[in-house]
Amino acid sequence: MGKKKKSLIFLGLFLIFVILAVAAPGIIPVKEISCQSQFGPCRSELENSLKTFEGKSLKEARAGIKSLLKADVLIDSFDVRFKLPSGYEVLLIEKKPVYALWDLGKKAAALVDRQGYIIAIVPSTNLPTLKGDNLFEGVGQTLGEEKLFALEVLSQMFQFYQVKEGALSKDSLIIEVDDGPRVIFPLQGDKGVLISSLRLIISKLESEEGGKSKLAIIDLRYKNPVVTY
Template sequence: MKYIRFGIYILLAFFLIVPFLVFPRIVRVRVVECYNQYGLCSSDFMAKVNLASGKSINDAKKMVAEEFKNTKLIDNYSFRFKLPATLRIDILLKKPKYALLNKNTNEIAVLDNKGTVLEKTDKTNLPYVVTGDNLPNVGEVVESKKTFALELLYSIYYLYQVKSGEIVKDSLELSIPKEGKIIFPLEGERDILLGSMKLILSRAGKFKEIDLRYKNPVIRYE
């Protein structure tokens, strides 16, 4: 009786475990679905994942993982197989934070919080910095001075609803409504610069320009 029970356990284990090992190797994917947190994946992503159609589940997952390995647009992703032959891929895209606008071409690079270019477009609702330089390609990271300018603008956007600024030589220039122009350096302690700006704005009265590039900020009046 003991041996019969043991044999039953072995058979149960066989029928429970073997399908999980064999099934992904022999079943072919016929349909590939791709979604991100905003809905259906873009045509670029669909072109990548559709290459998995016709492959075994294991090979399809490996192929998609290889395609996604070199993109910096994805924060995370997962697979789910649906009978009879559908592989669903759920992607968590990195979130856009701000943008760079090339004033010569009006092309816009949308970036995440690390300065990585997520996409190129011709319009955006994000706060943006204007530059005369060529924009990085999708997946590339902007240089540190531009990231510094973007972070400054992002903070000011939430403080004063200033949506844009421009990099002029080695400074960031922007205008605060009903106040005046503010000039920032492209390096330094961001919190100190913002604190100095808020303090000066509370005391300066009507001014033409505040230049924060110097140790002692310069205030120019009309």
């Protein structure tokens, strides 16, 4: 076989390979789609939605999977990987709720992630909860700085004093410490300084006989905290 003929054969095979590589994603059907999150297998409703792309072409399925995942407010990030012989593996990081808002008018709770993004509306929750009127609109909303600040303060109060509820007023966060005082926080400032000041005041007064129980209000909205008995 001459060199020229061999070259033509190799060129023909190369062209066939290129054509198949370009056309295959639009022709070959997807046989299986698997899904894993940082918590293990993906939630059943998401897996069922992904299964609807099985049987579609690789190209169509990939586009549909990406569109589905981008629209899911519970997903923080994702990766769609091709899996031999003709499937996809979906790896994703789901958002995790760490705070909650209870709207007195709606009588429902909004679950909030660490960035202040509302990821679900539920009838009840065990998370530390900030209560008030007109606190949220719905899933997908990003909270303003003051509400997120109040939630972060409440979370720290839960760590130190196991307080699970706080009330949001127009310009302050009000928290009742069990067997202790009512604490009024501003809605801005240095959270670390505010919590440290509160702990110092309570610790100092606890050293006195019955000090903690005698406290009525600790107002931290001022440069010099106001303590009322």
